[in-house]
Amino acid sequence: MSKKEEDVDESCIFCLIAHNRDEETKIIKQNKELVCFRDVFPVAPHHFLVIPREHIHSCHSLNRKHIKLVEQMVELGRAALRDQGITNMEDVRLGFHKPPFISVGHLHLHVLAPASHISQLMTYKFTPGTDCFITEECLKNRLQKKPQQSQQLGNCLGFF
Numbered sequence: 001m002s003k004k005e006e007d008v009d010e011s012c013i014f015c016l017i018a019h020n021r022d023e024e025t026k027i028i029k030q031n032k033e034l035v036c037f038r039d040v041f042p043v044a045p046h047h048f049l050v051i052p053r054e055h056i057h058s059c060h061s062l063n064r065k066h067i068k069l070v071e072q073m074v075e076l077g078r079a080a081l082r083d084q085g086i087t088n089m090e091d092v093r094l095g096f097h098k099p100p101f102i103s104v105g106h107l108h109l110h111v112l113a114p115a116s117h118i119s120q121l122m123t124y125k126f127t128p129g130t131d132c133f134i135t136e137e138c139l140k141n142r143l144q145k146k147p148q149q150s151q152q153l154g155n156c157l158g159f160f
């Protein structure tokens with residue numbers, strides 16, 4: 001009973017996963033703030049998602065205060081890859097989809113390896129510097145320049 005009293009948004013599948021409430025999803029790595037699991041539609045031999053337990057909508061909801069969070073997400077993603085025996089950390093791709101190109105409105109970092117084996121048909125979805133995908137590195141740089149207050153209202157287009 002006690003677990004059920006947690007304040008979880010039942011309509012958000014990633015919130016359910018983050019609170020271990022989705023039986024279909026096997027969590028492969030987690031800590032107090034983050035959860036890592038396999039993408040249901042993998043486009044590379046290893047394709048994980050790292051999400052915060054806290055419901056944050058997307059990379060557009062982030063500001064400078066979240067740089068640490070992004071770094072921790074990256075760290076957990078890399079650790080999950082190492083667990084799978086991935087040693088070449090050059091041939092990986094880590095990044096976020098930008099709204100409106102997000103499948104679930106709960107922040108998630110895509111972790112793909114080897115990057116050179118991303119399915120040809122799907123590369124367009126994971127190409128850095130496009131309208132739909134931003135690498136963690138690039139996102140961090142943008143956040144550095146972003147004011148403390150997140151500017152969710154108004155257009156986000158100026159930001160990305």
Ligand SMILES: [Zn+2]
Pocket residue numbers: 009012013014015016054055056105106
């Ligand atoms: Zn959520």
Ligand SMILES: [Zn+2]
Pocket residue numbers: 096097101102103104108110
């Ligand atoms: Zn995505």
